[in-house]
Amino acid sequence: MDIPYIVDERPDTGLTNVKLGIWLFLASEVMLFGALFSSYVLLRLMAPERPVGSEVLNVPMGTFNTAVLIGSSVTMVFAYASLQMDDLAGFKKFMGATIVLSLVFMVVKGFEYTHEFQIGNFPWTNTYLAIYFTMTGLHALHIIGGVIVNAYFLGPGSKMWATNKTQFTNRIEAAGLYWHFVDLVWIFLFPVLYLL
């Protein structure tokens, strides 16, 4: 049985179920990260003293990663635009770039984590590092999830283009919305953890 309203818009909502579904999922994600940001504010306000993020973490690496992730958001939106222009080759090019940039982000994050571990900074070292590793770790898990989904759409998932262009384009739009959300979270994580 087919899932209804994945290509046509539902008359009462004016949306496809795909789009409404992904937005509701993202709303739940806002609450997930919101709880962590709230914990961060609480811990920071209550701390008698706290390390300055820019003295503990590597700001140039963080800045580089911010640029990489924003870049991947840009390539993602171009991947979606390519499909709208009936250009599968363009889609593959931009989606490939998105995945490469995501992997670059993870590699840089890996270097940062390794460096922290080498100098004895672990999640249990102090409260600041605990919230740093929790928030960036959860964000990194979201990146990994996004890479898996995007890689599927670049590879086997793209076969759908031959049978149902609109449905495939809608899927990429949903994947894109998720990816931009992951970028959005980082836009706030970076100044909060690295700079303030």
Next chain:
Amino acid sequence: MSENVQHHIAIYKKVAAALAVLTVLTVAVSYIDFGVALGIIVALIIAATKGSLVLSFFMHLLDEKKSVPLSRNGIGLIIGSLIITALFFLVIIFVPLMGHADRVGDYYTLPNANAPTVETPPAH
């Protein structure tokens, strides 16, 4: 369709450039000593600007206003659910501030700690 997409692509390029500039600005202002409170406000304003650019243009939230709402005069399901989420988000962010503002459970010494204390009568 194609012209519409071309128009979008032009916007995407401008937004990408704006995001790049704002990222540089985020780091640049962190070197300026505004003091803690103003520093946080400036950093969050820049982050919020970047975030709203991503939401409005990459996530097409501005276009979603046009989608047919549940009731024809409504604001649309996506915007509607996001407004509710934003309200809950604000509450969750202000919970620690409320907890910080009250003094329940604090072990602070009272200002008049050295003043002569009134003996509490022994309980009968």
